[in-house]
Amino acid sequence: MPVLRRRAIRSTERMEAFTDGVIAIAITLLTLDLHVPLHDATIGDGQLWRSLLDRWPNFVAFLVSFVVVGIIWINHHTMFAHIERADPTLVLINTFFLLTVSVLPFTTALLAEYLGHDGERTAVLVYTGWFILVSVAFNLLWWYSQKAGLRDDGADEAAAKQAAKRAKLGIPVYTALFLIALVSPTASVIGTGIMALLYALPNGLAAD
Amino acid sequence: MPVLRRRAIRSTERMEAFTDGVIAIAITLLTLDLHVPLHDATIGDGQLWRSLLDRWPNFVAFLVSFVVVGIIWINHHTMFAHIERADPTLVLINTFFLLTVSVLPFTTALLAEYLGHDGERTAVLVYTGWFILVSVAFNLLWWYSQKAGLRDDGADEAAAKQAAKRAKLGIPVYTALFLIALVSPTASVIGTGIMALLYALPNGLAAD
């Protein structure tokens, strides 16, 4: 695909726009699992409140995933502020990254369906295990852009290094959460939520 | 996330594009609740008309939510005409704002399912109560961008102040509609529709 190179050298704009599109759709599809209880099966206001509260796993799963995907978008944004050119391999890795992100509404729906039910451990293992894959794809982008000389860190090389370092944390963190799920799926989900909030805080996990 | 700052200082463009994407998807997903009556259960043209008319709650809920989300998009657009830079905290608040917006297809579906049925009060309380949250997130954006000096109101400082003032109205208005729902859910939905139309009128709620 040498053709791609010519335009790619000029900018990563269309790749960023396509990525934004896929992430925007994936994050919005997360809400499709907040199923509304049917009115045929509901008698009165009190029961609807209870039906809604019974769906707490759906809300928890939605919330945790939304925060994680939101952070993924922010981090992708940050990374591409340092990448000035794309080559075909970077486009491919980014497509693999998008594949991992687009599956998140499925792993989220799985978590929502089984949290608090039989099969919970399996669901949480799939949920946290998939995040490992997302994190691997994300780190591949950092690694390859550096290796192939596609970056322009400008005056901000320290910032780029710190962001890449933060990104690397994702793999051990999600692996730990995956292992925790073997013992306690509940603790693993709570841990995922806490990690997401820590990441979300500005400089929350900054290394310095 | 100091990395973000470098590009962010240059523009809020990608954040606006991502926001546009999420709002465009959320507003279009509203139509997914306009379920088509199945032909197995329908005998003839007259009955299909009646089936469609029986679904008035779905159409009302769709219409009110579409107008509200449309106005939210217009107001976000207006706000960001005054915001020239983003920092990580603004990005985070905007992500929280997007979270509140992306749930609107769910609260709309809930309203559509229960309007005119048992459980209506609960549905309307959730529906109007969620709008309070959307409004809080929206006002946080105004407040923080001002506080952190991210704005450039240029010659139009009066216009920015007026828009921020209009935005502030959202919180008491939706709180009032929430409280009205305790007494009369129907009145609360009608009120939400009327408020949306008033907001939609150019200068309809202008303060001067």
Place this chain on the structure above:
Amino acid sequence: MPVLRRRAIRSTERMEAFTDGVIAIAITLLTLDLHVPLHDATIGDGQLWRSLLDRWPNFVAFLVSFVVVGIIWINHHTMFAHIERADPTLVLINTFFLLTVSVLPFTTALLAEYLGHDGERTAVLVYTGWFILVSVAFNLLWWYSQKAGLRDDGADEAAAKQAAKRAKLGIPVYTALFLIALVSPTASVIGTGIMALLYALPNGLAAD
């Protein structure tokens, strides 16, 4: 909303991007009604072919709607090549236009469900009748942009006039198709398909 004016005067870019987003989603959601026959109810390859062929109304409805929405996008694109500024009223009319477009997956699903079944006339009346509304919204955009002096027809005033004239044809054409549906729903759907193809041909309906 005088605030909007400042940026709006500069460009219609974000409005076009938001419109593109909503139309792209609406046109892609059309395929959600191409339901796959379940394999539990299917015995062998021959029967799956027949099941698929039995779904011809879904494919016809999808195809006609896709072509019409595609043309709507092209025409909106054409129109905004002549509109250089937006004001709050234009944004509002455009939001109303988007509302009419976003409902098209619903009217298409209705057509798909009833074509060839009892209730077909009602479905076709809703389907063609809604296109009248889309056309009215589209013509409002042309009319208002002219009236409010938001256009810059440059050297191409003749082209703008011709495009506006073509747009005006939509209202009588869809009204005729609506009336035809009272007599023959089938003829009305075929007519809608033929009109869409004529419009699609470059210069197909050019007035000169």
Place this chain on the structure above:
Amino acid sequence: MPVLRRRAIRSTERMEAFTDGVIAIAITLLTLDLHVPLHDATIGDGQLWRSLLDRWPNFVAFLVSFVVVGIIWINHHTMFAHIERADPTLVLINTFFLLTVSVLPFTTALLAEYLGHDGERTAVLVYTGWFILVSVAFNLLWWYSQKAGLRDDGADEAAAKQAAKRAKLGIPVYTALFLIALVSPTASVIGTGIMALLYALPNGLAAD
């Protein structure tokens, strides 16, 4: 539609943005077929693993289609790096191309439903047959842009020729996979996956 010409001559930007939107949505909708097994029918963690593994056709279909659509996006991107102007006919052909792409979630769902079940051959014939159509539409874009003089191959004419040549391979390849499905649907699906991976490799199918 001579009106379009004026802006179109300037750029293909909005067309590319609209195309990106439709492809981003289509690729993300592919995940909607990764249905979650319901917890009512699942007893314990082991059974959920088995339920998930039983869904291998859904994962295979998703994976193959995701890679193919990803490559389609990359190739469209490559092509438009060589197209500098659009005319109404090119816009029309591109709309036809988008129509073929937007149906892919349906053919993918069909494959997922029938892979490994009765009716598999029919499903694979539809799946691979539709890719022939996508490839025809894609090649029409190359052919017409050349014929109508809309290209600017600049110094990279060799690259453009090679990309067009690679694109042409799609038609015989998918036709072969279609014919193979008559004998062995399984071999055809495996072949589609392999071809997708070969295409995905940078320079994997480069002609020189």
